[in-house]
Amino acid sequence: MDSRKIEITEDTRDTRPDESLMAGLDPLPASRRIYVEGSRPDIQVPMREITLEDSSLPEGKTEKNPPIFVYDTAGDFGDPAKKVDITKGLPALREKWIEERADTEVLPGLTSQYGVEREEDHSTLSYRFHRTRPVLAAKPGKKITQLDYARAGIVTPEMEFAAIRENQNRAAYVKSLDAVSPRSRRILLAQHAGTPFEMQMPETVTGEFVRKEIAEGRAVLPANINHPESEPMVIGRNFLTKINANIGNSAVSSGISEEVEKLLWSIKWGADTVMDLSTGKNIHETREWIIRNSPVPIGTVPLYQTLEKVKGDASKLSWEVYRDTLIEQAEQGVDYFTIHAGLRFSHIPLTVDRLTGIVSRGGSIMAGWCITHHAENFLYSHFDEICDILAKYDVAVSLGDGLRPGSIYDACDEAQIAELRTLGELAKKARAKAVQVIIEGPGHVPMQRVMENVEEEIEACDSAPFYTLGPLVTDCAPGYDHITSAIGAAMIGWRGTAMLCYVTPKEHLGLPDRDDVKAGIIAYKIAAHASDLAKGLPGAQIRDNAMSKARFEFRWEDQFNIGFDPETAHAMHDETLPKDSMKKAHFCSMCGPKFCSMRISEEVREWAKKEGMTGKAAE
């Protein structure tokens, strides 16, 4: 059968998101929101403090375990003191900073044709977000991107905010360890030397360091002036490895409420950025709801909506419709656009001998357009104009890898590399226009070829932040591609990839739901954190050390709470030892009480102490 003839029933009315979406968004256990103040009182950087139980020492004594601090992407949703009304959106954290710079102006209203049309379409009134934010753009002639500021030597409040965030309150944690024994202090602060390749990660990240990294193009700080709700964060290889969660509806699945719920779920579990890849109905309205409620940068692929506007017929795409979409989305506040400008007409024949052709949606759409019109990709030919639009709102460009491999067979082939070189050429152009640039990467890659992808990117794109989808290290496990790809992601993150785009268990099978989003995020939190340990990011091992100390001391609740998903860990422990008393037990159901190796280890330590031995003494 020809699937194009399958009727998809679309309900044209959507549901209005409401408070019910916040179910399941209770604060994580034993967690408290704290704020670290910057050089000015309105720089208040949120973090999550995890309170730990005391350690029991011999003879009934105890030792405090100072709380640890972790990066927090939940925004005001993670602060019970700040009640968020999702129908009103988040407060405009950056509004004052933007105003102070006095280089932007309030436009009389939306300036895209489509934006105006949607505003005037009263049929959407029942479910649209009622925006009250002004629409901003750069004053004529003014340079307003974070890259402009960085080059001018200005450390913006955004840069300082992002810098403080990177440090995760480590200085305070280190100081708090003055109160513990020298042994505990040594253990809690220990870290294996990393293998950092060409990375240069400072002990403490400063605003000036963030500025320098942005100025030199090794980092980006996506911060559209029309998304003042976002909490600044930085993406670059010398920082914490970041993760992105893709959400968005499709023609056959999901609506506004589900997508807002996926957003809230994403930031709760730790997505550093979220891409709204909607291709179904009400794309404009869905995006408005998402941006107004997102504390993390939002990315999109404007081409998807452009195609919807021409009713799915790639041959009808035009620069004019695309341009209007860029403005529409930039004025809503999208922080970065994936733009498939690197797929040149001449690259298309390189894909003919592939096994899986062009698997990037954006890439295939543009390839379809090119062959229909027998013309160069208009995103390539209009790239300077694109950059001019992006620079007006400080939208970063994520240069899409339209020719990324969709199978192990196609990995690292000529088509992929040819496009990567074009991305390098476009990165230069974007930088000339002071547009912040990220480079997208694969895809499907067998392990032994993962690292060369980063090396080629560094070379071709002059160290612009690399942003990869996995990669999946085998094609053979549909239903488990969060795992096949977490393996590749961990390795490529270690090699210096700045952001890892998650893959959910539903990859290749269907649209992820809320639970799939969570599964993808946790797998990628693991990959990103493992990368940070491997590259030797200062402080990365603090959480592992705190976890293992809790484990050795049978502080079960602490083990759950320090982990990436306390709820699941707790529930799994409950399955075999459900009683509350078991959360204090010096054993678990793996071995039962008689066999516990951890307990015997304690006894060994006691013995050694009695014998007057330490590791060194015994030699």
Added chain:
Amino acid sequence: MDSRKIEITEDTRDTRPDESLMAGLDPLPASRRIYVEGSRPDIQVPMREITLEDSSLPEGKTEKNPPIFVYDTAGDFGDPAKKVDITKGLPALREKWIEERADTEVLPGLTSQYGVEREEDHSTLSYRFHRTRPVLAAKPGKKITQLDYARAGIVTPEMEFAAIRENQNRAAYVKSLDAVSPRSRRILLAQHAGTPFEMQMPETVTGEFVRKEIAEGRAVLPANINHPESEPMVIGRNFLTKINANIGNSAVSSGISEEVEKLLWSIKWGADTVMDLSTGKNIHETREWIIRNSPVPIGTVPLYQTLEKVKGDASKLSWEVYRDTLIEQAEQGVDYFTIHAGLRFSHIPLTVDRLTGIVSRGGSIMAGWCITHHAENFLYSHFDEICDILAKYDVAVSLGDGLRPGSIYDACDEAQIAELRTLGELAKKARAKAVQVIIEGPGHVPMQRVMENVEEEIEACDSAPFYTLGPLVTDCAPGYDHITSAIGAAMIGWRGTAMLCYVTPKEHLGLPDRDDVKAGIIAYKIAAHASDLAKGLPGAQIRDNAMSKARFEFRWEDQFNIGFDPETAHAMHDETLPKDSMKKAHFCSMCGPKFCSMRISEEVREWAKKEGMTGKAAE
């Protein structure tokens, strides 16, 4: 509270396994059991053939997709023609081969004191397995291990069987591709060059190659003469990367039926060996049920049962009780024993400065014994006698890493390395007694230090097969340690680790149930397969190529069926596109029908063909 005082209620009666355990063991979809015959008619090597749909070509033509063949660990349970009665156990596949060699004798009965006691204990009659197999041992003075035969230049039927198994019927598959187009053939057989380090993997594995690898100590073929039901397989770095699943009850959880069910579940999903780590009640009876129904080698840690015999008091352990346990288990048919003989008394002080002490159960038990008695580990001092017992039944020894690190902090420390050197010394002793040797490894290791573990092992243990638990690349994700460890496992497998011991999501939290066993196995099938791709094992990419071709051609059922878990993939696809017709649809719910990039790629290829282009032509 002191957990040692918690009362654990134990039911002393167990339930008898019955047919109901086979629910959920239906053959995998589109699969057929085939047998590849060896040099003699009784060498019939089982494999799973996966039938594929035809490809649709333009103008209504079709092209056949020859079936692919995959390794099959399910034994007779995977062959609907062979109805297994689990109360009678599997047929004795190897019985004749063992008899033919005429170097073993039938003992009058069990010779261990404990084995006899259990046989005479009529209280277990209602749930014990009624064994009818004779008890075999080497005739006095006869050398009967596969290592003995290998050194003598004999290619045993076991070696030939294992060799044929490794090839996965590739020759027949290659031949079947004569019937497809040159393009399809090229794609289906393509493979990236691997990075094999010091591995030397032949295009086709022969019995002679298996013999040589065993003779040189780089591989083992665990095959206790009292487990004639087992289907021979080989573990070594120049072969397919193998995975092990741990099952077994504990004092607070599970019984015989659950454990037999976990065994059946393990072999269905692809465990190459299974370790029965029971520490709860009826250990002897549980093991008998498992061995009699296991087509894969069974491993144990005899120390666990020994400790049970002395009522959990490590100080009461003795060589005599341990020795009796070795004989008891060897006569039941355990194929390999983990023996923690490498943890020497002098190593214990090296663990004192650790964060998580001794996390290996076996290691901690022996450490406890050593410090109580202020004496050398009796497994070390009696190692020659141990080997003499093992050689009599051809039990392989897996030298346990009692000092493996239990946290990132402790990774690669002095204690671990000191023990590894002792394992090397013991490996030499075992080889001198013609006992096949495996070396166990970590544990918890940050990514940048994973590979050095293999290098140290190769050096210290003269390339004996390495068998690692993960390793976990971060401590921070309880509930997801199948993922934290699959990352480390994939990397360490690539470097040449021969077998990967799985970790389930319940690790650190509780005893895995049937579903956890499956989750652990699939994660490890992924890791092992990714390793094989990376090291460049000949033929490893066949399954990926077949999968991706099915994906590109929208053969949805084939995608599910080629994958490691067809049921889950199918169910996930059903979630958004449940109709049967959607299994033929040229799109999925990720993008919906209008956006499908795969479809557009097809169109690009049609276009290129019309334009007379191919990848090469276009240059």
